[in-house]
Amino acid sequence: MQAKAVGLYQGLPISDPASFQDIKVEVAQPQGRDLLVEVLATAVNPIDTKQRQGQVATSDPRILGFDAVGKVLAVGDRVTSIMTDDLVYYAGAVDRPGSDAQYQLVDERLVALAPKNWSVAQTAGLPLTTLTAWEALFEKLPLKAEKQANLGKTVLIVNGAGGVGSIAIQLAKWAGLTVITTTGKPATTAWVKQLGADVVLDYHDDLAKQLQAAGYDSVDHAIILHSTDLYLPLVAPLVRPLGTIVAVVTNQQPLPMDLLKPKSLNFAWEFMFTKANYQLTAMATQGMILARVAELVDQGVLQPTTKRVLEGINATNLKKAHAVVESGQMLGKLVLTAPFDAANN
Amino acid sequence: MQAKAVGLYQGLPISDPASFQDIKVEVAQPQGRDLLVEVLATAVNPIDTKQRQGQVATSDPRILGFDAVGKVLAVGDRVTSIMTDDLVYYAGAVDRPGSDAQYQLVDERLVALAPKNWSVAQTAGLPLTTLTAWEALFEKLPLKAEKQANLGKTVLIVNGAGGVGSIAIQLAKWAGLTVITTTGKPATTAWVKQLGADVVLDYHDDLAKQLQAAGYDSVDHAIILHSTDLYLPLVAPLVRPLGTIVAVVTNQQPLPMDLLKPKSLNFAWEFMFTKANYQLTAMATQGMILARVAELVDQGVLQPTTKRVLEGINATNLKKAHAVVESGQMLGKLVLTAPFDAANN
Incomplete structure (x- = not known):
């Protein structure tokens, strides 16, 4: 037909x-x-x-x-x-x-x-972004896919207002995580707060300083939903030892993975397909x-x-x-x- | 005193x-x-x-x-x-x-x-190499630290005859894994076989072809115990989708992590200290x-x-x-x- x-x-x-x-x-x-x-x-x-x-x-x-x-x-x-x-x-x-x-x-x-x-x-x-967010949170990160099952744990979601970020914030909150995310303007900040984000960092400014000002020395894990080349070096110092960084955007240049070694960090690709x-x-x-x-x-x-x-x-x-x-x-x-x-x- | x-x-x-x-x-x-x-x-x-x-x-x-x-x-x-x-x-x-x-x-x-x-x-x-091998196998890889608990799973250990490799092979065999390793000369090959390695690949030759000839299309996971710069690009094609590569040697140049993306591979640093x-x-x-x-x-x-x-x-x-x-x-x-x-x- x-x-x-x-x-x-x-x-x-x-x-x-x-x-x-x-x-x-x-x-x-x-x-x-x-x-x-x-x-x-x-x-x-x-x-x-x-x-x-x-x-x-x-x-x-x-x-x-x-x-x-x-x-x-x-x-x-x-x-x-x-x-x-x-x-x-x-x-x-x-x-x-x-x-x-x-x-x-x-x-x-x-x-x-x-x-x-x-x-x-x-x-x-929903489907593509939700599968990506779910797999990143509950298959790539060592987190439980159950309501309030991860209380006391923190996740940094870089670019929270985009498609994957918008559902990842909600799934993370459902699972009991403290969600720290990045945005760049008032409209996106309002949106991620509406979705449940606990702390919103401005990606134009120093992330480490803002994180500290919000009362956090580090995050347990991170999900990078924007340029991996740009954000891996910025995010690595923020993740606690033995933590995991998930990335979804293919790097354009080789990555300085040595930055992740002293803390024995883990790096995981999430590609839904x-x-x-x-x-x-x-x-x-x-x-x-x-x-x-x-x-x-x-x-x-x-x-x-x-x-x-x-x-x-x-x-x-x-x-x-x-x-x-x-x-x-x-x-x-x-x-x-x-x-x-x-x-x- | x-x-x-x-x-x-x-x-x-x-x-x-x-x-x-x-x-x-x-x-x-x-x-x-x-x-x-x-x-x-x-x-x-x-x-x-x-x-x-x-x-x-x-x-x-x-x-x-x-x-x-x-x-x-x-x-x-x-x-x-x-x-x-x-x-x-x-x-x-x-x-x-x-x-x-x-x-x-x-x-x-x-x-x-x-x-x-x-x-x-x-x-x-024992201590330093055993802690490195144990953490790599049982904390960084999704394997169980119990006798014969991982039957049917395969791990590639690059450089099996060195300090970490010599104990990693034994711990992996105890845990029930099939162990595939690399060596470069008869003395080291004899040594890793004595330790229990199931398949020994010559690192001078094409690893993928030798792996295939030994009857394996891929390995579940890999542990790289020699130059990460050299071996990451060689090992990535050998690991099954969703598998994990552990590395212990700091990279000297940025790494082509994009090679790991299509299969959603994971990369983990093991640094014992x-x-x-x-x-x-x-x-x-x-x-x-x-x-x-x-x-x-x-x-x-x-x-x-x-x-x-x-x-x-x-x-x-x-x-x-x-x-x-x-x-x-x-x-x-x-x-x-x-x-x-x-x-x-």
Whole structure:
């Protein structure tokens, strides 16, 4: 069957009219553990802009989009956990066609039922950032993924107002951590405080001095959500001996890891797509994490991080969305909702 | 009271007659949690040669030596776990006078009773390397410190024939791991096989090809005990997604950490002196580790790694020992035994 999608044929500047194009693609019936999903909303993340920029010329268009809420239309013969007509949410896999499309195939292990009480626009802001934040906090850091289970422990979250930061702050507070974060202007400071941050440092000024002024000699662990090159040398002195630093942004230059040696620090990469890319058994943990997060949403523990919604999934709106995300100024998440190919706004 | 020691006044080449000097020092009575120990044997580790080379000129002589077996002569008023006349072993702290001395003060938390059945020369080869290997395997890697508790898991130990490698192989085998290690010549290969290594790779040749030829696509984790600069890029491709690489040798250049990102690998520094340098509560784990290792020795689980013994702790023998360790060709451990200031050999 034929379906609409937004595709790209090569990595062009987002200002180029051809950077994204409305296309038609053939949709296959789901096999094995795949679900066929009708996409109702999708979000744009920094990885979309990086993948777009790096796309080599291709005659088969590439379809991006790694956050979706949608309705299950059909299931493969080995699917056990999801049924037709379920409303699901997921980030999916970076090496398969994404959610900037009317219909998408996704492995059931990466999927959970969507929260009951949020709009699709609110829910579409969750999967990629929530999986990243959850894995960073509870798989990469030695912290427990339970309510109030980490009282007395501190975590520094560099760049708390972005997509991952906005959900990481909330998950960390739920888990009982003291959250110290960085922002650069009043609007983002207000936002991270609303999300629960205990201490907010201005990234323009000396972090160590501000931390000390706030009454902390060090933090137990840190999560760097902005330039790893810039922040690793700034964050290493702030983490207590034997602590762990998690990073999500690929370094552009080799890193001065010797700074971490005297304190026997640990450094961990969090890349949400590792599990699916390598088809690890641990893939199934992503569906489980999203199921637990849906519970937290339904219990009223989490507040939405979606801050802007464009109605209509199409090339025009996707270009707008990429331009905003690319600027690095986005607070929380930006979501595109169905109808597919609606009038632009 | 006055005692003999071997001291240095500045970092000189080991061929310089003044690189180490026989000196006399004042010995204080133990306070608080300190023990006063009569040193019966000490070992020379790579950290001794690095500390010697980097020593700035000082009028108060520096005393190195971070491995000792000795008899407790007196205890501080807050000591609870050790008594006068106990035979103890320990690595001690790098920021206090070391064990190249007739008497030494050491915090009881870093100390355990020596194994019963080994000679002091055999036991003196243990503490620093064993603490490093144990912490790397069971604190930095997600492995259990119990007999046969990690069956089916693989660890790559780069440079298995050196001091840390020689004990790491044995501890890993006790814990049930499959051990893959690297060597460069027949003598070291025979040695690591005697210690229990399952697969030995020649570091002169392509590690990935040899690993594959041995029937392994990847290893679960790796411990790099030689140049981190050289081996990190070679080891990263061999470790399975979500695995951990531990390193013990400070990098000389910034490291290409981006190589570890696609697989979301973890990187951990193991520096044995972190706990004592920062006076962490975790200091006490070092005494506990040595107590468990003494049990393993007494149960016949471990074989000695001491491969060479010089009788007499004095400047002449210490120069010989540093020259050997500095050459990087040492198999296992080199130990100096009392009597203090005996005839050279």
